Amino acid sequence: MPKVVDHEERRGRLAEAVWSLTVRGGLESVTLRRVAAEAGVSMGQVQHYYATRADLVADAVARAVRALDARIEASIRAAGAEGDPETILRKCLYAILARDEEGLRLLRLSVAVLGQAVSDPAMAAVLAPGDDALLSFTAGLIAAARAARGAPARGDDRVAADICWTLATGLGVDVALGHRSPDAAKAVLDHHIDTVLTQPG
Amino acid sequence: MPKVVDHEERRGRLAEAVWSLTVRGGLESVTLRRVAAEAGVSMGQVQHYYATRADLVADAVARAVRALDARIEASIRAAGAEGDPETILRKCLYAILARDEEGLRLLRLSVAVLGQAVSDPAMAAVLAPGDDALLSFTAGLIAAARAARGAPARGDDRVAADICWTLATGLGVDVALGHRSPDAAKAVLDHHIDTVLTQPG
């Protein structure tokens, strides 16, 4: 077993280059030569780690999705310390609204991939909306937050959670396109959460 | 003035070919030769009507946006006959949820273009979210619908309208990607409208 190198680190570096290129010029600007140049390596190295271009971008996208999920989970853990369900709910929804540079990159990348996902089911599958567990978790938060506000329980927690995430992703698209600032998006999301947690008459 | 042909009709035909190709294989699959083949004409004809590939796709996208706007307006006019503000509100939000084949095509196309818009400000500008007039109009509908339900007026009509459209576009993305059926999306949207129109306690 000669010439031991850290494959994970190499692939990560290449995926990072794919991210940069995609954010800067769309997925169609991702070519083997450009990725190599961006990563500061030779094209042969890219070929050595990925059999085909499709493999390369698929791995890069998969890594981005994992990074985004990790951000949401980190948000939950960070807010979890406070215990207040409403705070946790807000914080974990904020997670996809790109409050920092890295988040904005991931958001832009996701939207860029959306275009490809329309015609590529494999991509569409990777970008599937919040899984069932996340939806249930969020629904629980909403129920708890309503209770904490003294509002009566409603049976629509799951739908309400679904709406929250869909709205958040919609806002995320606007942020990625520069149509909204992250703060403005956050304000809209806050307003919606207020509406959801306020009991109907 | 010899050889009179209908330019508008020719361009429309070519734009239609661009739509089909984009929906089927993404924007990057739109090449001059493929567009010509799809439209059943020679590549020279495509070049005759568009100076550059960028012009071609820009025109095709602009036509799609106009078609979508026309759909929304048509929805408003159709529902306007009933007079009931809540009905009009629902109908015009449904308009982007692709209940028929043509709507689904337009929706898919829009999402495909989203990817390009991340790195192309010109595209992003064309896809700008609902203009101010539409937002004001929708806010008016919400206020009227609330009044019709006997709910007290709130000052947040514009934000509520913003949320409605953002949620609708988010649902539209899911529909375009096949993650939701149009009916399921409609149900979610209905639920949200109910929440918005119900007065808080």
Place this chain on the structure above:
DNA sequence: ACGGTTACAATGCACCTGCATGGTAACCGG
């Protein structure tokens, strides 16, 4: 020390791309 495996690097190749060019046929005003 050395054979074998790994990790690249360099280059070549067939294909496809947008766009430029030159030719041709149709048509219409005079």
Place this chain on the structure above:
DNA sequence: CCGGTTACCATGCAGGTGCATTGTAACCGT
């Protein structure tokens, strides 16, 4: 009938693409 404009079509070209191939240097186990 005819000069001029329009509407193409066919082809050529330089450049870029993904991928295959070949070469080479480094390293490890034995």
